[in-house]
Amino acid sequence: MHINRDYITMLCSLVKIGELEETEKLLTEWELSCDRHDFRVPNALLIGYCEKGMIENAEEMLRDIVKRGKTPIPDSWYIIAAAYLDKDNMEKAFECMKEALAMIVMHAISSMQFRNMVNSLFQKHGLLKDEILRNHVPLFEVSEWMRNSDLQFSVGDRAVQLNLIGRVRGLEAAESYFNSLSDEDKIDKIYGSLLNCYVREGLVDKSVSHMQKMKEMGFATRAINYNDLMCLYKSSGQFEKVPEVLSDMKKNGISPDSFTYRICMKAYAERSDLSSVESILQEMKSQPNITMDWISYSAVANIYIKAGLKEKALIYLKKCEEKISKDAVGYNHLISHYASLGNKDEMMRLWGLQKTECKKHINRDYITMMGSLVKIGELEETEKLLTEWESSCHRYDFRVPNVLLIGYCQKGMIENAEELLRDIVKRGKTPVPNSWSIIAAGYLDKDNMEKAFECMREALAVQAENKIWRPKSSLISSILNWVRDNRNVDEVEAFEKSLKNVIPENKEM
Structure with a gap:
């Protein structure tokens, strides 16, 4: 007879060759014969669905299993949460991570597993970067939930939590959290997280003072602390102080890393x-602890592109x-650089090479390539690429057509942009509000306030598709002033x- 291990192997093999229908049949066969529901078996199909972009199918299947009285392991929900995060569906990712947490508590499993899940999501998707995290507050809520539950936080977890609090709730809340910790919990990583909060807020004096305290306590032992100061000086326009930090590092016996050198070069x-x-x-190239990678050469190339030194950039x-x-991300960077040089031939060559080397293009790749084509004015090629993407996509990600909408509007072809979006809607797709907002801004630039108002109303009507969407205040202000001057009281109140x-509640309309 076949045991669970055999089914897992066969299911995974079928998934590998894309035979999801056969995988479904085999799972049904296993369910009819199994004595105990081992979730490692259906997890193979969940992974298969998610790899194909069929995340709704994966969630539907798991919820159906739950309805039949089975209790999933946390991994089952995590698989789906990670897939939703890949698709930038933060609401669903948050929902599934809460389900995973509930399973952790129910099974009385060590908190380490859930911490690893959350941290891997943060790291994989760069959610510890300011501009991204502010748009992904639900993941902070997951972390908060975790902190307020019975799960035990390690000191390392508290350092991550402090960073998140600073990013989402602000500096005062971060300092309050820091002060609430015992002296024994305030290790180097905790101090480093608070330094990062000061740097992010652009507080030069406070950052320097805090760094000095870290040095006195023997906590300034990692390159990341010095890198934070370098970033602060660079962002505040004190470029001459960046090399001074590098010298200070060397004096204190701290080895610079790749990021250190890149910041210094910039x-x-x-x-x-x-x-x-x-x-x-x-x-940098002479350092035995540093391996030169594409990121560093890309940074140098970008410096020469901005300096107008094309030949040096090409080297x-x-x-x-x-x-x-x-590395698909590396190809995207290269394509963007060649777009800055206006070199369409190299862009197209790399696009083809990327597909060959990386097996397939994903949404992020199409967004990069289409944005690069728009940059050099190749709207016809962009249209072709959108058609190619539409013929192969599993889920309609409006960030992709939005690139062409922006291209049309930049060229003053706002009617083309609106026609494209309305055609997509006719095909049964529901846009994200930003799609309509792009066109509203285009009409505003042309002083066509009637159409700008119409498109902004369309954006607000689909706001549920992206609850964290916030239109530009200047766009809202211009349209609202026009509405108040040109529409009746009922329309003004409705808008x-x-x-x-x-x-935001603290802003007046």
Whole structure:
């Protein structure tokens, strides 16, 4: 007879060759014969669905199993949460992570597993980056839920939590959390997280003072702490102080990492000191602990592109390409750089190479390539690429057509943009509000307030598709002023009411 291990192997093999229908049949066969519901078996099909972009099918299947009285393991919900996160559906990702947490508590499993789940999501999707995290508050709520439950936090977890509190709730809340910790819990990582909060807020004096305290306590032992200060000086325009931090690192026996050198090169570039850029690059290449990667060569190429030195840029773009090796993100960076140089031939060559090396193009790749084509004015090629994407996509991600909508509007072809979006709607797709907002802004630029108002109403009507969407205040202000001057009281009140969902409570309309 076949045991669970055999079914898992066969199911995974069928998934690998894309035979989901056969996988479904085999799962049914297993369910009819199994004595105990081992969720590792259906998890194989959940993974298969998610890899094909059929996340709704995966969730429907798991909820059906639950209805039949089975209790999933946390991993089952995590598989689906991660897939929703890949699709940028934060609401569903949050919902599934809560289900995973409920299973952790129900099964009385060690909190380590759930911590690893949350942390892996943060790291994989770069959610510890400011501009991204602020749009993904639900994941912070998951972390908060975890902290307030019976799960035990390690000191390392508290460092992550402190960082998240600072990013989502602000500096005062972060300092309050820091002060609530015992002295023994305030290790180097906790101090480092608070330093990161000060840096993010642009508080130079406070950051320098805190860093000095870390040095006195023996906590400033990692490159990341010095990198934070470098970023602060760079963002505040104090470029001359960045190399000073590098010197301080060396004096204190801290080995610079790749990020350290890249920040330093960018600071020199801001001062148009390209000879120092080259010197830092050579020093970086000589370090035994640093492996030169495509990211570093991409950064140098970008410096020369901005400086208008095309030939120098091309040298480093070639070095960058040599280091990519099946990295789709690397190809996207290269394509963007060649777009900045207006080199369509190289863009198309790399697009084809990316597909060959990385097996397939995903939404992110189409967004990059289409954005690059728009940048060089190739709208016809962008239209072709959108058609190609539509013929192969499993889920309609409006970030992709939005690239072409922006391209049309930048060229003053706002009617084309509206026609494209309305055609997509006719095909049964529900846009995200930003799609309509793009066109509203286009009409505003043309002083066609009637159409701008119409499109903004369309955006507000689909706001439920992206509850964290916030339109630009200047766009809302211009349209609202026009509405108040040109529409009757009922229309004004209706429009103002619809705006309450997208305008922060502390802002006046």
